[in-house]
Amino acid sequence: MTNLGLQxxxxxxxxxxxxxxxxxxxxxxxxxxxxxxxxxxxSDPKTGExxxxxxxxxxxxxxxxxxxxxxxxxxxxFEIHEALDRLYxxxxxxxxxxxxxxxxxxxxxxxxxxxxxxxxxxxxxxRLYGLPVEFSPDPKDDPCWDVINFDLDKEPGAPVQYPYFxxxx
Ligand SMILES: [Zn+2]
Numbered sequence: 818m819t820n821l822g823l824q825x826x827x828x829x830x831x832x833x834x835x836x837x838x839x840x841x842x843x844x845x846x847x848x849x850x851x852x853x854x855x856x857x858x859x860s861d862p863k864t865g866e867x868x869x870x871x872x873x874x875x876x877x878x879x880x881x882x883x884x885x886x887x888x889x890x891x892x893x894x895f896e897i898h899e900a901l902d903r904l905y906x907x908x909x910x911x912x913x914x915x916x917x918x919x920x921x922x923x924x925x926x927x928x929x930x931x932x933x934x935x936x937x938x939x940x941x942x943x944r945l946y947g948l949p950v951e952f953s954p955d956p957k958d959d960p961c962w963d964v965i966n967f968d969l970d971k972e973p974g975a976p977v978q979y980p981y982f983x984x985x986x
Contacts, residue, residue, distance in 0.1 A: 826850065826860040828867065828878065834858070835867065835876050835883040879964035887966065890927045893920055894945070897967055901946060910974030914945055916967045918952045 826848040834841045834852040841852045850858045850867075857870045866886065867876045875886040887893040893916070901911055916924060928943035928950055943950045956963035 827862050827865065828860050832858075832867070833881075833883070835869070835874075835885070877964040879961050884964050884966055887920065887923070890924045893924060893966055894927065897945065897969075900967075900969060904969060904971055905974070908974060909971040911948055911969045911971050913970035914948050914950050914967055915953055915970070916945075916950060917962050917965060918955060919963070920966070921952050 824846055826843050828850070829843070831840050831842045832850050833839065834850075834855055835858070836855045837852065839852060839854070841850050841858075843850050848860045848862065850860070852858065855869070855871075859868050859870055860866070861868060864875075865877060867878070867883065868874070869876075875888075876883040877886060878884070885892070885896070887896070897914060897916075904911055924945075925943070928945055929947075930943060953959070953962040953968075
């Protein structure tokens, strides 16, 4: 006798739609989830990814959050830009970007190179939006780096839009 519990797609009987965060159900006996607004998402048991059939976008999940997987440098650059904007309006400024190692080849040619100071043999350090860039540890050492795209180091900056934001809360 078949255990129906094992028939669900890899992410279980329901997920949150990566686009609108509505809880959406799995269609019985398929690998597909259906959002009324965004259409079908198919889970791939081999890659552990969720694929939006209409757009071809891929996501991986870490601690109940979906992380879009980028195939073009503009995608990840845009996402980092949005996160920097968000930090700025929260009264922080970023001091460093750490990008997942799996994107190293994808983004490397797009990163700005700072010219080394004359006479110094320092290797050129890549920058993005003026911030120093580093690449993440190997996902074998820290598995979240197989899923998440980047992280920002931050420090309190001048509050911009919220004058009563308390820096040290
Ligand atoms: Zn949706």
